[in-house]
Amino acid sequence: MAAAVGTAPPDVKAATGTDTGRPRKPILAGAAIAGAVLVAIPLLLAGSANDERPDSAKGLAADSDTVLNASSAPAVLDDYVAEKPSSSPSRAKPKKSEAPKVAVVQPATPSPSSSPEKKAKAKPRPKATPKPNWGTKTVYATSVLQVGQAWSTNRIRMVMQSDGNLVVYNEKGKPIWAAMTFGANHRAIFQQDGNLVIHNADDRPIWASKSHGHENAQLVLRTDGKVVILHNGAVVWST
Template sequence: MTAAVATTPPGVKTDSAVGTGLPRKPVLAGAAVLGAVLIAVPLLLAGGAHDDDRNASRTVTAKDSDTVLAPESAPAALDDYVAEKPSASPSKKKPPKSEAPVAVAPQPVEVAPKPGSSPGKTAEPKTKPKPKSMPEPKPKPKATPKPNWSTETISATSVLEVNQAWTTNRIRMVMQTDGNLVVYNEKDKPIWASMTFGQNHRAIFQGDGNLVIHNAADRPIWASRSHGHGGARLVLRADAKVVIVHNGAVIWST
C-alpha cells in the first residue's frame, strides 16, 4: 500500500514553514536580540562593580591618607611647600692621576765671603774637582849602552907575517894566507882589503910613514903612499878605521 502525500498546488503560499524545512524570519530576529541581551548584561554588571571598587578606594584614601588636609586644619604656609633640591647621590671619586715627577734643578748655595774679601766676589769652594786620571805613559825602552871601543897605535917599524894581526876590541887588520891584507869589524865582517893575492906575503909599516906589502920575493906589490913622514903612527881607531897620523893629521885611511 502507498501513503498519500499532500501537495501544495503551485502558486499557493502557506503561513508555516513546515513544508520547506526553514524557520521563519521573525523567529530569527528574536533569537538575535536575545543573544545580544545575554552578552551585554554581564558586561554591564562587571563595569558597575569596577566603578564601585574605584569609589571605595577613593573613600579610603580620603579618610586614611595623611596628605589630605581636614577642613578645620590651618592653612599651610608658603615654606611648607618649597621643593627641596634633590641631593646628588654620592659618587665614587676617581683617584687622581699620578703625575710624573718633575726634575727640579738644585739651587746654587751661596757661600759666605771670607772676612776681608770684597763683597762683589764670591768665595771659591774649598774642594776643587779632582783632575781626571791620565793614563800612565808607557816606559820608554832603555837605550842600549854604547860599548867602550878601544884604540891601538902601531909604531915603526912593525911587520905582519901570514896569519898575524893588529887588533882592538872592535877591529883587526890581518895578513891572510892568500896574501890579502884585510880589516874585519866586531861582527867579523870584512870592511877593507888590499886585494893582493899570493903566497907568503907580509905587511911592513916603515919608519918613513909608509905601509907596504911585500911578496915572497921580497918585492913591494902594494903601498899606502904615505912615505916621507918620519915619526908617523898607524892607529886602529874606535870608529873601525885604520889611519896613518903625522903630527895630529891623518895622511892615510882605510
C-alpha cells in the same frame, strides 16, 4: 492681531524639536569621547616607548643621581674633595701582557792584574842601548904582520891572511877594506918613514900606502872603524 504676531507658544517649540540656541546632548557626548581618545593616544605611545627601553638604560636611570633630580640630597663641601680615582671592578680594563724581562748579565770587571792595558803599562820601557865603548890601537914603526897575524881593537882588526891579502874587518866580521894582494907568504910592514908596504915571498914590495916621507908617523886603528896613518896629528893615509 497683536497676539498672532508675538512669540510662539511653548508647545510649538516642542513640536518642531529644534533649538537653535543649544546643541543636542548626543553631539556633546560624541565630542567628549573624541577628545578623550586624542588625549589617550599620546599617553599610550609614550608608555610603549618606555616599555621598549633596554633594562640597562632603566637601571642606569634608576641608579644615577644628578642635581636635576629633585629627590637627591643637596651637595655639600665634602662631595667636592679630590680623591684618587679607583677603577671600577665591573669596568676594569684588561691588563696588557708584559713581555718577560730578560736579565742582563754585566761582564765581569777585569781585575787590575789581568787588564792587558795595565799589563802593557806595567812593562818597563826598554832602556836605550848604550853606545859601545870602542877602543883604539896605535902601531909604531917598525912593525910587521906575518901570515895569520893582526892588529886589532874591540871593533876592527887588520889581518894578513894566508892568501896574501891584507884585509880590515869590522866588529860584525864583515870585511870593510882590502889591499887585494894575493899570494903565498906575504907580509905587511909599517916602515920608519911612515909607509905601509906589503912584501911577497921574494921580499919584494908589491903594494904600498905611499905615505913615505913622514918619519915617526903612527898607524892607528880608530873607534870609527878606520885605519889611518898620522903624522904630527894629521891624517896622511886612511883605509
